[in-house]
Amino acid sequence: MSWKLTCQDAADGSGDLILELPDDLLEAAGWKVGDILELEGDLANGGAIQLKKTVLCDVCDVCGAGTAETGHGVLQAQWRDGEHDGLRLCRGCFDYAMATLRREHELSHMFDEEGQ
Ligand SMILES: [Zn+2]
Missing domain, CATH: 2.10.260 (Pemi-like Protein 1; Chain: D)
Structure with missing residues (x-):
């Protein structure tokens, strides 16, 4: 068909x-x-x-933990130049990625507003 x-x-x-x-x-x-x-x-x-x-197989792309019962998080990129990439993550790896991104961002901008 x-x-x-x-x-x-x-x-x-x-x-x-x-x-x-x-x-x-x-x-x-x-x-x-x-x-x-x-x-x-x-x-x-x-x-x-x-x-x-x-x-999609039901495992975390980083640690290999099964996600069939817990669900999964997705970190995904779809760039305008056609390139795409992504990770399916278990809760632990997803939480780690989120916390790490936020912490690193805060650290690198911690002094941005001082001295004004
Ligand atoms: Zn994982």
């Missing part, structure tokens, strides 16, 4: 595209809201693209 869908400009100046996925496609593919889909293909040249669901 195949669908022909048309992308819409997000019209927010970002250059992002919106692709609405019809319900029958979601049902046929077994996708649901919240699934992460990967897009492959050469859309810029009018070519066909392929969408596939990213199957």
Whole structure:
């Protein structure tokens, strides 16, 4: 089965595209809201693209702890140049990352407002 869908400009100046996925496609593919889909293909040249669901395994990318029952945190980057990166983290690693970022930021800006 195949669908022909048309992308819409997000019209927010970002250059992002919106692709609405019809319900029958979601049902046929077994996708649901919240699934992460990967897009492959050469859309810029009018070519066909392929969408596939990213199957994420339920372990922390840093320490390997299982996250199936606890849930997970995501540290994710999607840069305008197309580069993307990310980590799925267990609660311990996520809390550590958040606390470390905040502490380092506070330390490096601790004296910013003094002397004014
Ligand atoms: Zn972890």
